[in-house]
Amino acid sequence: MLAIVSVTSPIFLLIALGFAAVRAGWIPREGALAMGRYALSFALPALLFNTLSQRPLDQIIVPAFLFAYVGGSLIAYALGLTAAAVARRTHPLDNAFFGMGVSMSNSGYLGYALISQILGAEALIAVAMSILTEVLLILPLTLILAELHDRRGRHGLARTLGKVVFQVVRNPIMLAIAAGLLFAALGWRLPALLGRTVDMLAGSAAAVALFAIGGTLAGQRLQHGLGPALAIAAGKLLIHPAAVLLMLFLVPAFDPTLTQAALILSGLPMVTIFPLLAQRYGLGELCASALLITTLLSFFTLNLGLWILGS
Structure with a gap:
């Protein structure tokens, strides 16, 4: 167990450092949010492009992994949505975010750091497949349900689908994944100058993303009932x-390393933008509380889960 904690602790210490820096006023929270946008728009896409473009296409997509991860995420989403509807009798809009909170992991920020440290670079294709699941399935599903049941007024299905598709297509992460798959399929390589630039961006992903998580959490407060947040x-x-x-x-x-990666990724806290997305629909406080609690508890659950996997 100590060996596992020695690997995971630096990751959570970076999160704690970002949290402390913002709370102490060394960095404004807006600065941490900007760091998060940098990681999401530049560093993480560069990392995913490198991960995908430097491997043969048949080693990138593992159908069994996708089937297991997609299926498990949909089961979790359905259970979260149903539990909110039955136990709390909440509005359908609330139910959609309960489902998202239960099923959409922070694969890009926290997942990359954990998988690279614990399982090595070869397992990073699992991060890419997890992100594909989240960006192409869980996030659009939540946004569609949220738009259809928006308390401010319902939107037509065609308009909602068009809006969601536009958001997904222009996402820098999706563009990087598409470019990486294209380069892998055609055997292309970037020119040396561009390659070194992308390498430098990719190298900054882990530290900046983890610091940004902590800085973002520093602005969250347990302002909503603990019961629903703990349930999520x-x-x-x-x-x-x-x-x-x-x-x-x-x-x-399939590959035991990827099997372990699937379990690790599914056991992560929810994506950092969870409360930011929910805020638009009046659920920001609840989702911020859930994110803060989940991230704190994940230090213990992840270490315990890794110890079980190691055994």
């Missing part, structure tokens, strides 16, 4: 990995 946290840290584990039993066996 429990669903994310327990139900999501359990659902993925169930699906892993139903698919053909």
